Amino acid sequence: MVWRDSSGKALDDYARPSVAVDVAVLTVTGDQLAVLVIDSERGLSLPGTFLHPRETLRDAAARALSSKAAITGLDFHQLGMFDDPDRDDRGWVLSMAHGAAIAREKLPHTSRLVSITDTGAHERLAFDHDSMAAEAVRDLRQRYRGAADPDHLLPEEFTLLELRRLHEAIFAHEFPKDTFRRRFIGDLVGTGERSSAETGRPAELFRVR
């Protein structure tokens, strides 16, 4: 049986776009947000791949990250479909941008990072990958507005100073330490002390509740 749409045109008669996925993997280096990029023939770009037959976008994103950046186990968020017909000079290619976040310590040491803000990356990226990365930053901020560390960018146990520095890197904005503590202390559960204080009183270690 051949399915036809309401105009009587058979489904297979439509020219079909290629569908791709690209992933903006964000991390925090020191006091800066950064996005993982790879070297490609078109310059720096986000890891991506074409969708395989009957594969889900999520699976394709995982495959791209695994094959091009040796990263597994991430949680992806759809950011939006980038669909400018001329965005790729190889032809008509739609690409679903995905966002993800990971602690820098879990990245392969060979990973290439580019620092970034919500206006875009600090180096030119190929295609429309700069807009994708900027969208990933907005998405990350949205999630960190409401929770302490939803993407586990910090290790299991951390101090409030470390949590605050993380938020300051994500939002590119300083937070007062007393207000910040009172804002998040209810979402955390304390443990023992931290002796690694080089100077001053050691800070308590917390976990997310």
Next chain:
Amino acid sequence: MVWRDSSGKALDDYARPSVAVDVAVLTVTGDQLAVLVIDSERGLSLPGTFLHPRETLRDAAARALSSKAAITGLDFHQLGMFDDPDRDDRGWVLSMAHGAAIAREKLPHTSRLVSITDTGAHERLAFDHDSMAAEAVRDLRQRYRGAADPDHLLPEEFTLLELRRLHEAIFAHEFPKDTFRRRFIGDLVGTGERSSAETGRPAELFRVR
């Protein structure tokens, strides 16, 4: 020239999905949110269409709405790509769900509406259109959380009672009238009076600033 990806496979060798768009047009009827549906061979469904060659998703969504529901001039938001390989038994079809909102008065009188909440429509919809509609509700709420009437669901001039009833329909939740007024009065600009009060003191008319 034939472009090849990193594995040496030519771009055209990939099997390509059909790409569709579906649009959840939301409106408010009385004190209820509702979504516009059309009758199709598969039962009630959202208006949608297959992407034409080199067409943008936004243009396809506008075309679907214009041809299947006689509605033009709406502003669409991408909600997400629905990509279950088995979501459509006609084959491998990805569909980008879009959200939009319009005042009921601007809808054609023949429009068929189904009331809805954030858990889904109150009648069974075809395919995964129920999830799409639920997503559109969440998206609408997100936008109405921060502004009085971003989608112009009310006429140019309205009373605070009408605005409050609108928000109560959107959020399926009652708001105290004094707090609600103080929350939004700063985003509005007043005009004259309204004499249409059947009883009681007439309310002032406002516009969004």
Next chain:
DNA sequence: CTAATAGTGTCTCTGAGACACTATTTG
């Protein structure tokens, strides 16, 4: 006048921010 709805005054509570204070460590 009464009924009905519009709009305000005011109290409480909560959370953010500012600022200074106390607490705990190293040297």
Next chain:
DNA sequence: CAAATAGTGTCTCAGAGACACTATTAG
């Protein structure tokens, strides 16, 4: 002790909610 950082007490301000009050219309 001084230096440095962790953590708290407390004041102010703004916004949400509760509640009762005043204001303006029709009849």
